[in-house]
Amino acid sequence: MIRMSNISWRFLSVWRRNLIVYRKIWKVNFLVPLLEPAFYILAFGLGFQGLVQGLSYGGKALAYTQFMAPALIAISIMYNSFFETTYASFVRMYYQKTFDGMMTTPLSLEEIILAEIVWGATKATAAAAVMTLVLGLFGFVNFPQGLLIVPLAFLGGLAFGAVGMFFTGITPSIDMFNLPIFLFITPMFLFSGTFFPVSGLPEWAQTAALIFPLYHLVELSRACCLGLVETNPLLSLGYLIVFTLCFLVLGLTTMRRRLIK
Amino acid sequence: MDQQPTAAGEIILQVDNLGKHYNGVSAVAGISFAVRAGECFGLLGPNGAGKTSAIRMIYGFAPPSSGSLRVFSLDVADDWRRIRSRVGVCQQDNTLDPDLSVLQNLLIFAGYFQIPADQARERAEELLHFFALEKKREAKVGELSGGLARRLTLARALINDPELIILDEPTTGLDPQSRHLLWEKLHALRARGKTFILTTHYMEEAAQLCDRLVIMDHGRILIEGAPTGLIEAHVGSSIIEVSGADQELVDFLAERKVEFDRMADRLVIYNKGNAEIEQAVRAGFHSRQCTFRSATLEDVFLRLTGRELRE
Numbered sequence: 001m002i003r004m005s006n007i008s009w010r011f012l013s014v015w016r017r018n019l020i021v022y023r024k025i026w027k028v029n030f031l032v033p034l035l036e037p038a039f040y041i042l043a044f045g046l047g048f049q050g051l052v053q054g055l056s057y058g059g060k061a062l063a064y065t066q067f068m069a070p071a072l073i074a075i076s077i078m079y080n081s082f083f084e085t086t087y088a089s090f091v092r093m094y095y096q097k098t099f100d101g102m103m104t105t106p107l108s109l110e111e112i113i114l115a116e117i118v119w120g121a122t123k124a125t126a127a128a129a130v131m132t133l134v135l136g137l138f139g140f141v142n143f144p145q146g147l148l149i150v151p152l153a154f155l156g157g158l159a160f161g162a163v164g165m166f167f168t169g170i171t172p173s174i175d176m177f178n179l180p181i182f183l184f185i186t187p188m189f190l191f192s193g194t195f196f197p198v199s200g201l202p203e204w205a206q207t208a209a210l211i212f213p214l215y216h217l218v219e220l221s222r223a224c225c226l227g228l229v230e231t232n233p234l235l236s237l238g239y240l241i242v243f244t245l246c247f248l249v250l251g252l253t254t255m256r257r258r259l260i261k
Numbered sequence: 262m263d264q265q266p267t268a269a270g271e272i273i274l275q276v277d278n279l280g281k282h283y284n285g286v287s288a289v290a291g292i293s294f295a296v297r298a299g300e301c302f303g304l305l306g307p308n309g310a311g312k313t314s315a316i317r318m319i320y321g322f323a324p325p326s327s328g329s330l331r332v333f334s335l336d337v338a339d340d341w342r343r344i345r346s347r348v349g350v351c352q353q354d355n356t357l358d359p360d361l362s363v364l365q366n367l368l369i370f371a372g373y374f375q376i377p378a379d380q381a382r383e384r385a386e387e388l389l390h391f392f393a394l395e396k397k398r399e400a401k402v403g404e405l406s407g408g409l410a411r412r413l414t415l416a417r418a419l420i421n422d423p424e425l426i427i428l429d430e431p432t433t434g435l436d437p438q439s440r441h442l443l444w445e446k447l448h449a450l451r452a453r454g455k456t457f458i459l460t461t462h463y464m465e466e467a468a469q470l471c472d473r474l475v476i477m478d479h480g481r482i483l484i485e486g487a488p489t490g491l492i493e494a495h496v497g498s499s500i501i502e503v504s505g506a507d508q509e510l511v512d513f514l515a516e517r518k519v520e521f522d523r524m525a526d527r528l529v530i531y532n533k534g535n536a537e538i539e540q541a542v543r544a545g546f547h548s549r550q551c552t553f554r555s556a557t558l559e560d561v562f563l564r565l566t567g568r569e570l571r572e
């Protein structure tokens with residue numbers, strides 16, 4: 001279905017289009033990652049103070065906020081890229097007919113879709129970078145290895161951008177995105193070692209968490225921020241790469257089927 | 262880019278037995294025609310005739326289900342990129358980018374063609390001037406009126422200085438002023454040797470702009486030819502319209518083997534310049550409201566495609 005000859009660096013011109021639109025409201029776009037971690041840290045730091053004394057992760061005792069901070073970055077990567085290639089791409093594809101217009105130029109559908117996914121990853125990377133800096137100021141990130149968040153965010157952004165595009169390729173209408181969010185995104189948000197360590201869950205739940213791409217992203221994010229892990233980071237990295245490649249192919253295939261009639 | 266200007270009269274588009282099915286339903290059922298350099302070729306037909314489907318295959322958006330298609334002697338399936346870099350398309354739907362300003366719409370579109378930035382800017386300024394959009398350069402696309410948006414769409418379709426310009430209903434929904442402005446611009450472009458493929462529901466527009474045209478219905482081509490020739494051949498030069506269907510008149514016409522269409526409230530008589538019929542109608546049925554007029558492309562269209570509504 002997908003022709004490799006249809007993919008070239010021309011996709012960057014579509015990526016650039018999204019960047020130009022993004023820059024128009026860049027202040028708003030940066031406000032969220034700037035403030036969001038502060039809200040969470042405040043809420044959980046103050047609110048959970050009396051409830052959670054601290055916990056053990058990767059064989060080390062951590063304050064609860066220390067444990068949670070790297071997960072906030074991973075969650076933000078997921079949301080930024082997934083929402084970009086679902087709602088935002090759907091609006092461009094369906095309501096604005098932006099892709100139809102592009103299809104009169106020497107751009108292939110593959111390039112347009114790839115650009116959307118890479119754009120989602122870019123947006124996620126920008127948000128993650130801002131959050132890492134903010135959390136670094138709070139003392140939650142060890143530098144310089146914390147800077148590895150940047151390439152990690154791009155990979156994670158590609159992974160969730162690609163899944164999002166897959167759902168865009170098969171969703172009958174924009175309202176139906178509620179379904180993958182409820183069945184896929186929200187469970188991951190809760191059970192990927194984000195707000196409590198997976199090691200505290202029953203055996204079967206621990207195994208199930210390994211399927212979640214967010215689990216691996218959170219793991220790697222903790223490795224970058226704290227230098228701690230509970231799963232082999234190479235396994236996590238390998239999983240994310242394979243996951244990304246699979247859904248890139250699925251995203252391109254379903255979008256092709258949807259748009260080329 | 263290996264862009265050789267096409268010699269006048271050379272075949273730019275060759276369509277042979279082209280077909281398109283959607284889930285087994287046929288939208289284009291084997292059409293054939295050729296368009297030469299410098300020509301303005303019209304694709305006419307009622308709603309759902311298959312015009313847009315045909316056009317989408319020409320610029321390589323939709324793969325043909327059957328038949329063959331060559332643009333600039335290139336095969337669309339393999340050489341779509343080279344073809345699209347030499348074609349400008351004004352789609353039926355508004356596909357302007359609402360997230361961008363008027364000027365940005367042109368500049369970013371130029372980017373899709375890999376046109377260098379300084380050249381794109383120059384070209385965009387030229388086009389803004391040509392379509393009298395200079396004052397709106399910073400406006401948001403959503404703020405443009407229908408006519409301005411259409412002008413911008415056309416400007417955008419010309420950003421790559423295309424040799425072949427495909428216009429899918431460029432003037433639908435425009436007021437007479439905007440329509441006349443667009444016609445003027447199209448004439449100016451024709452003078453520069455551009456080739457056009459045009460669809461429209463305004464028969465007057467087709468008659469005025471097209472050198473040759475086809476009338477399609479249900480995915481098939483019914484007739485092909487120059488507007489004046491088609492009028493002469495299919496309805497003759499003159500028409501008499503008589504209000505009220507009168508059995509006496511019907512009998513009279515049938516007896517003389519004069520062709521006519523009968524509608525609920527009137528008769529359309531194709532008298533083909535026959536003065537005798539005209540005299541007889543004037544003398545015998547003057548009590549009714551009669552209109553004597555010359556035939557138009559619209560008469561041909563309605564005659565061939567019927568008068569009932571589509572879809």
Ligand SMILES: Nc1ncnc2c1ncn2[C@@H]1O[C@H](COP(=O)(O)OP(=O)(O)OP(=O)(O)O)[C@@H](O)[C@H]1O
Nearest residue numbers: 261283288306307308309310311312313314315353
């Ligand atoms: N993507 C599609 N999927 C299924 N059917 C389609 C699709 N696009 C067009 N059709 C059908 O193909 C037929 C031809 O449609 P097309 O849009 O080519 O007509 P048209 O001549 O451009 O009409 P109009 O004057 O209304 O623009 C119609 O019956 C239409 O319903």
Ligand SMILES: [Mg+2]
Nearest residue numbers: 312313314353
């Ligand atoms: Mg149409």
